[in-house]
Amino acid sequence: MTTRAGFVALIGEPNAGKSTLLNRMVGAKVSIVTHKVQTTRARIRGVAMAGDSQIVFVDTPGLFRPRRRLDRAMVAAAWGGAADADVVVLLVEAHRGVTEGVETILEGLADMPKGRTVALAINKIDRVEGPRLLALAEDLNNRLPFAKTFMISAEKGYGVEDLRDWLAGEVPESPWLYPEDQIADLPLRMIAAEMTREKLTLRLHQELPYQLTVETENWEERKDGSARIDQVIYVSRAGHKGILLGKGGETIKAISKAAREEIAAFLDRPVHLFLQVKVRENWQDEAARYSEMGLDFRDSN
Numbered sequence: 001m002t003t004r005a006g007f008v009a010l011i012g013e014p015n016a017g018k019s020t021l022l023n024r025m026v027g028a029k030v031s032i033v034t035h036k037v038q039t040t041r042a043r044i045r046g047v048a049m050a051g052d053s054q055i056v057f058v059d060t061p062g063l064f065r066p067r068r069r070l071d072r073a074m075v076a077a078a079w080g081g082a083a084d085a086d087v088v089v090l091l092v093e094a095h096r097g098v099t100e101g102v103e104t105i106l107e108g109l110a111d112m113p114k115g116r117t118v119a120l121a122i123n124k125i126d127r128v129e130g131p132r133l134l135a136l137a138e139d140l141n142n143r144l145p146f147a148k149t150f151m152i153s154a155e156k157g158y159g160v161e162d163l164r165d166w167l168a169g170e171v172p173e174s175p176w177l178y179p180e181d182q183i184a185d186l187p188l189r190m191i192a193a194e195m196t197r198e199k200l201t202l203r204l205h206q207e208l209p210y211q212l213t214v215e216t217e218n219w220e221e222r223k224d225g226s227a228r229i230d231q232v233i234y235v236s237r238a239g240h241k242g243i244l245l246g247k248g249g250e251t252i253k254a255i256s257k258a259a260r261e262e263i264a265a266f267l268d269r270p271v272h273l274f275l276q277v278k279v280r281e282n283w284q285d286e287a288a289r290y291s292e293m294g295l296d297f298r299d300s301n
């Protein structure tokens with residue numbers, strides 16, 4: 001079996017219908033939950049399986065002209081620069097057409113590295129007449145030639161399957177990026193890992209923020225309504241492990257407490273958080289994997 005997997009970024013103005021579309025393609029629960037956390041830097045919004053393809057939807061704040069270098073570094077650090085996805089889908093509202101916001105996004109898209117596949121999805125087609133739609137599609141394609149144009153209604157479900165099937169064929173041949181049994185709660189796992197990562201960064205200041213990754217290895221919903229979460233903090237050098245643990249494990253304990261409190265508040269239920277620190281010397285090599293995908297790791301340094 002040839003599998004495919006890749007990242008797809010849904011972009012568009014606020015209210016364009018990104019969440020609604022995600023709900024359709026991924027499953028309602030995931031999108032609603034992640035919607036609450038625009039401010040966190042967790043990038044993954046959901047994963048859809050379509051045939052033998054795994055489509056990973058990412059958020060892309062700061063994709064277009066981040067105002068400050070810090071924004072760019074934050075975005076890059078959060079999800080290893082995956083803001084640059086394999087496929088970008090621009091959502092435009094049919095009845096609003098080419099607004100100033102859409103123009104700005106188009107400019108950003110035109111500046112993107114060549115070779116990136118960009119598709120257009122005109123959404124909310126239930127709100128306008130056919131002829132107007134065709135004129136809008138033509139206008140947009142004159143401004144930027146899209147690889148493909150879709151007419152959809154995320155809310156009614158029109159055209160959504162076509163879009164998903166097309167994306168499934170566009171993502172590159174690759175092993176799946178996530179185990180199938182983790183797909184449903186993957187965004188939650190990522191968010192929880194990101195929260196722990198943030199506590200580490202706050203606590204350790206400049207010492208090693210970009211040389212570690214946090215992964216949620218296990219997530220168990222308990223009968224009493226609490227969640228047991230196991231996370232591993234990977235550091236690239238043995239020496240870092242000591243810094244992280246601190247004297248008598250003080251540092252890691254404080255980090256764990258702060259992270260647990262934040263995750264519990266986010267989930268709105270008690271959390272048992274178990275942190276483990278492991279040395280993974282080849283962690284930096286994984287950066288190479290992302291560069292292969294056209295992503296820039298230098299931004300996170």
Ligand SMILES: Nc1nc2c(ncn2[C@@H]2O[C@H](COP(=O)(O)OP(=O)(O)OP(=O)(O)O)[C@@H](O)[C@H]2O)c(=O)[nH]1
Nearest residue numbers: 013014015016017018019020123124153154155156
């Ligand atoms: N009529 C119509 N309304 C839609 C359609 N898709 C989405 N909407 C509505 O548009 C509004 C915004 O949809 P969202 O999915 O929240 O938009 P979003 O792009 O995620 O918005 P932000 O999170 O603010 O960026 C909601 O009220 C949706 O119900 C559609 O196909 N037709």
